[in-house]
Amino acid sequence: MSRLYRTILADPPWPIGWHGGGKGRHYTRPTLGYPTMSLEQIAALPIAEIAEDDAALFLWVTAALNREGVGVRVARAWGFVPVGEFIWDKGMRIAGNFPRSCHEVVLVCRRGGFRFPSPSWVGSVQRWTGSSRHSAKPEAFIDLVEQVSPPPYVELFARRHRLGWDVHGFESAQTVSLESPA
Numbered sequence: 001m002s003r004l005y006r007t008i009l010a011d012p013p014w015p016i017g018w019h020g021g022g023k024g025r026h027y028t029r030p031t032l033g034y035p036t037m038s039l040e041q042i043a044a045l046p047i048a049e050i051a052e053d054d055a056a057l058f059l060w061v062t063a064a065l066n067r068e069g070v071g072v073r074v075a076r077a078w079g080f081v082p083v084g085e086f087i088w089d090k091g092m093r094i095a096g097n098f099p100r101s102c103h104e105v106v107l108v109c110r111r112g113g114f115r116f117p118s119p120s121w122v123g124s125v126q127r128w129t130g131s132s133r134h135s136a137k138p139e140a141f142i143d144l145v146e147q148v149s150p151p152p153y154v155e156l157f158a159r160r161h162r163l164g165w166d167v168h169g170f171e172s173a174q175t176v177s178l179e180s181p182a
Contacts, residue, residue, distance in 0.1 A: 001127060001146055003006075003050070003152065004050060004051065004052045004055075004058065004152075005050055005051060005052060005055065005101065005151035005153065005154040005166070006052050006054070006055050006114075006149065006150050006151060006152055006153075007055065007056050007058075007149040007153045007154070008040055008047065008050070008055060008056070008057045008058070008143065008154050008156065009057075009058045009097065009138060009142070009153070009154070009155045009156065010047070010057065010058070010059050010060065010155075010156040010157060011155075011157045012037065012045075012059075012060075012074070012156070012157055012159075013035060013037050013062040013157060014036065014037075014042070014061075014062055014065055014070075014143040015036045015037065015039065016036070016062060016064075016065075017116055019078070021123070025094070026088060027124075033034075034141060039070060039074070039085075042073070042074055043073065043076070043077040044077070045156075045178055046150060046178060047078035047079070047156070047160040047178075048078055048079035050067070050154065050178075051078075051079060051080075051111055051134070052111075052112075053111070053112045053113075054110075054112035054113045054114040055080075055110070055111045055112065055114055056109065056110055056111075056113070056114055056116070056148075056149040057075060057078065057080045057107075057108075057109040057140075058106050058107070058109075058145055058149075059071055059074065059106065059107040060104060060105070060106050060110060060137065061074075061104070061105045061106075061107055062098065062105075063103055063104060063105060066105040069071075069106075071105065071107045075107055075109045077096050078108060079084060079111055080106050080111045081109060081110055081111070082108070083116075084107075085105050085106060085107050085108055086106040086108065086141075087103050087104075087106075087107070088103055088104045088105075088106065088137075088138070088141070089100050089102070089103050089104060090103055090104070093103055106141070108113060108156045116148055116149070117148055118169045119129060122165040124158045136162050142155075146164075151164065153166065154166045154167070154168070155164075155167050155168070157176070
């Protein structure tokens with residue numbers, strides 16, 4: 001881990017569960033196609049070690065975990081201070097049990113003296129189109145990140161590689177390791 005990043009985008013494999021059934025609801029572990037991590041494992045990742053002193057973090061958090069303050073705790077464990085958020089309106093219709101979250105949250109965080117160019121974009125609601133694939137995020141979001149935060153860039157838990165970005169992820173080219181050297 002010799003390179004430091006000014007902009008970090010992370011979509012951790014949160015330990016999510018879905019409920020099914022009517023009266024006899026039960027907890028089920030979904031088949032996501034990738035391994036998940038515990039909250040403790042995610043918070044313990046050495047993200048502070050790959051971040052520049054002045055850096056930005058964009059942290060995707062599920063709506064349910066956001067309500068519990070999990071994203072804020074993880075961002076702080078990684079050495080960042082939350083300063084705003086995006087709400088990604090997935091444009092899904094509510095089906096099944098009510099209420100059902102049809103959005104995800106992106107915590108916008110900073111470290112050190114990092115300053116975003118304008119506060120007008122923080123906190124906006126976006127209706128980005130994206131893949132129907134579970135956890136796939138909209139390309140337009142990464143375009144926005146590139147507009148408001150400088151390189152070098154790294155995407156953690158990436159689903160694919162993007163030109164100009166280093167990546168770490170189960171389904172990506174793995175150009176970055178999160179393992180501490182022994």
